[in-house]
Amino acid sequence: MMNAQPPKETCIIVGASHGGVNLAFALRKEGYSGRIQLLDTDKRVPYHRPPLSKKHLISDQPAGQLLKPLQAYEKADIDLQLGVTVVDVNPSEKSVTLDDGTSHVYTQLVLATGAQPIIPPISGVDSAAHLYTLRTAEDAQAIAEAFNACEKKRVVVIGGGYVGLEAAASLQLCGAKVTVLERESRLLARVTAPDMSDYFYRLHQENGVAVFNAKNVSEIQTHNNENLVCCSDGSQYPADIIVVGVGVRVNTHLAEKAGLKLDNGIAVDGNNQTSDDSIYAIGDCCAQFNTHYQRWLRLESVQNALEQAKVVAAVICAKTPKMNAIPWFWSDQYAVKLQMVGLSQGYNKVVVRHERVNPESFSVWYFNDDELLSVDAVNHAKAYVLGTKLIAQRQRVDIDKLQDSSLALNSALLVQI
Amino acid sequence: MANITFITQGNIPVTVHGESGSVMALAVENNVAGIDGDCGGVCSCATCHVHVAKEQFSLVGEASEIEKDMLELDDDADEYSRLCCQIDITPELDGLVLTVAG
Numbered sequence A: 001m002m003n004a005q006p007p008k009e010t011c012i013i014v015g016a017s018h019g020g021v022n023l024a025f026a027l028r029k030e031g032y033s034g035r036i037q038l039l040d041t042d043k044r045v046p047y048h049r050p051p052l053s054k055k056h057l058i059s060d061q062p063a064g065q066l067l068k069p070l071q072a073y074e075k076a077d078i079d080l081q082l083g084v085t086v087v088d089v090n091p092s093e094k095s096v097t098l099d100d101g102t103s104h105v106y107t108q109l110v111l112a113t114g115a116q117p118i119i120p121p122i123s124g125v126d127s128a129a130h131l132y133t134l135r136t137a138e139d140a141q142a143i144a145e146a147f148n149a150c151e152k153k154r155v156v157v158i159g160g161g162y163v164g165l166e167a168a169a170s171l172q173l174c175g176a177k178v179t180v181l182e183r184e185s186r187l188l189a190r191v192t193a194p195d196m197s198d199y200f201y202r203l204h205q206e207n208g209v210a211v212f213n214a215k216n217v218s219e220i221q222t223h224n225n226e227n228l229v230c231c232s233d234g235s236q237y238p239a240d241i242i243v244v245g246v247g248v249r250v251n252t253h254l255a256e257k258a259g260l261k262l263d264n265g266i267a268v269d270g271n272n273q274t275s276d277d278s279i280y281a282i283g284d285c286c287a288q289f290n291t292h293y294q295r296w297l298r299l300e301s302v303q304n305a306l307e308q309a310k311v312v313a314a315v316i317c318a319k320t321p322k323m324n325a326i327p328w329f330w331s332d333q334y335a336v337k338l339q340m341v342g343l344s345q346g347y348n349k350v351v352v353r354h355e356r357v358n359p360e361s362f363s364v365w366y367f368n369d370d371e372l373l374s375v376d377a378v379n380h381a382k383a384y385v386l387g388t389k390l391i392a393q394r395q396r397v398d399i400d401k402l403q404d405s406s407l408a409l410n411s412a413l414l415v416q417i
Numbered sequence B: 001m002a003n004i005t006f007i008t009q010g011n012i013p014v015t016v017h018g019e020s021g022s023v024m025a026l027a028v029e030n031n032v033a034g035i036d037g038d039c040g041g042v043c044s045c046a047t048c049h050v051h052v053a054k055e056q057f058s059l060v061g062e063a064s065e066i067e068k069d070m071l072e073l074d075d076d077a078d079e080y081s082r083l084c085c086q087i088d089i090t091p092e093l094d095g096l097v098l099t100v101a102g
Helices: A018-029 A070-075 A137-149 A162-173 A194-206 A253-257 A302-316 A381-392 A399-403 B023-029 B054-060 B065-071
Strands: A010-014 A035-040 A078-082 A086-090 A095-098 A103-105 A108-111 A115-117 A154-158 A177-181 A210-212 A217-223 A226-231 A236-239 A241-244 A248-250 A266-268 A279-281 A286-290 A295-297 A328-333 A336-342 A349-354 A362-368 A371-378 B002-008 B012-018 B049-052 B081-083 B096-100
Touching: A010 A018, A010 A103, A018 A035, A018 A078, A018 A302, A070 A078, A086 A253, A137 A162, A137 A241, A154 A162, A154 A226, A154 A236, A162 A177, A162 A194, A162 A241, A162 A328, A177 A236, A194 A210, A194 A328, A194 A362, A266 A279, A279 A302, A336 A381, A349 A399, A362 A381, A371 A381, A381 B065, B002 B023, B012 B023, B049 B054, B054 B096, B065 B081
Parallel strands: A010 A035, A010 A108, A035 A078, A108 A279, A154 A177, A154 A241, A177 A210, A266 A286, B002 B096
Antiparallel strands: A086 A095, A095 A103, A115 A248, A217 A226, A226 A236, A286 A295, A328 A336, A336 A371, A349 A362, A362 A371, B002 B012, B049 B081, B049 B096
C-alpha cells in the first residue's frame, strides 16, 4: 500500500458522434490524464453525419468519412467502445450500467446522446415498404441499397426541411424521380424567410424534383413492395422508397433516469453542466441559455456540438471555457452552397440582396428593428463572413446601403456609425 | 503520391504520405494537431487553415473566391493562407511544407 496511486479520474461519455468524439480528444488536448470511456450504440467507427444526406447518400461508401482514424483513439488513450448501450445511470453512486450488465464508475459523466428522427403516426407507416429516416450511416446505406435494387426509383420525401431537401437533391442527381411533400405552406417554414423558401422551391423544381407544399400525408398504402402515399386533399403519389424527414425527438431517456432537469432537452448552464454537478450534456440533446440572443435554445448542428465539447473539456480541466454564442449552419444542395449564421427567430424586417456581378449569389438579412439577427447566404461566403462579424459585434447596419446592389458588399459599406 | 510536411504549433514538423483526396483529410487521418476540418471538408468552417511556404505557393495556387472569403473569418490569415480542404493531393505537391495556423 506504500506506493498506492490515487484512484484515477474517469470521464464517461455517452454518445460518440461529433460532440462525444470531439470532447474526448479535446479533454486530452486540455491535459486530462484520467480514463476516458467513449460509448456508443452504433457499431461503426464514428463518422461525419452531414455528408450522409448530401453527396455520400448514394456512393460506394455511404459512411466513408471518419471523424478520426481508429488509431487516433488508441494513441490518445481513449477507450472507444462501440455497439454498447448505456441502460441506466445512478447519480448517487456515480455509475452507469451497460446492456451487457457491467457497471462503470465515473468522476464526470457527459451525455452526448443526440436525438432520433420522428416517424409520424400516419396510417400504414409501419407496414410501408422501404421507408427510411436519415440520421445514421446505417440509414444512408439502407437507402442506397434500396435505391440500387429498385427499377423505377420513385422516391417520395415526406418533409421539406433541410434533411428532406438534401436527400431529395442527392437522390435526384443519382437519377431518382423525386417528389417532396411538405405539410406547411412553404419549404423550410420553421427556419427561414419566405424568399428563401421560394428560392429552394424553384431550385428543386428546376432540377426536376416535384415539390408540393400544404400536403398533409394521411395514409400510406402498400402492395407488393409498392407504396401509395395518400394526402388529405385526395392526391396520391406512388413510391418505391419513402424518406421521412419531419424532425427529431431528443434522447433524454438516460437524463430522465438520472433525474436531471429537462426543458425541451436536457437543461444545462453556460458550462454545459446539468442539474447534477458531475453530469454534463452537449450537442443536440441539450438546451442552453444563449447569451447573445438572450433565450433558451436547443440547437441541432455540428458546430454547436463541437463548441460545447470544447467548453466541457475546458471546464473539466479547470480552465476558462470560451463559447461562440453565434450559431452557424450549412447546407449543400445540387451546386448550391447555403451558409447561415445567427438565428432569425423574432425578425420583423428582411433585406434580400442580389449581387449584380454574380446573379447566382444572393443573401437574406434578418433584422429585429435595427439589430441584425442572422444572414442566409447562397453561394456567397462574403455575405456569410460579414454577417458573422457584424452579428457578433452587434454592429448597426446601414440598411439603405445594404439594399443597394450597385454598391459592393463590404464592412465599410455596411457599418453605421 | 506526395509527402507533405505540416509544421504544427510548437514548431513540430510532421511528415505524412498521401495518395489522393484533400490535404485536410490527410491531416485528419494522421491526426495532425490543429487541423480539425470540422465541416468535413466543404469549405464552411475555416478550421483547416494553413500557411503555405512562400516559395511553394505556386504549387498549390490561389484560393477560390469562396475560400478567400472564408479565410477572412480568421484573423491570422495572410496572402499565403489556404484552407487545406480545398487542396487536392497531387504528385506535384511532393515536398510541400504547410504551417498550421494558430
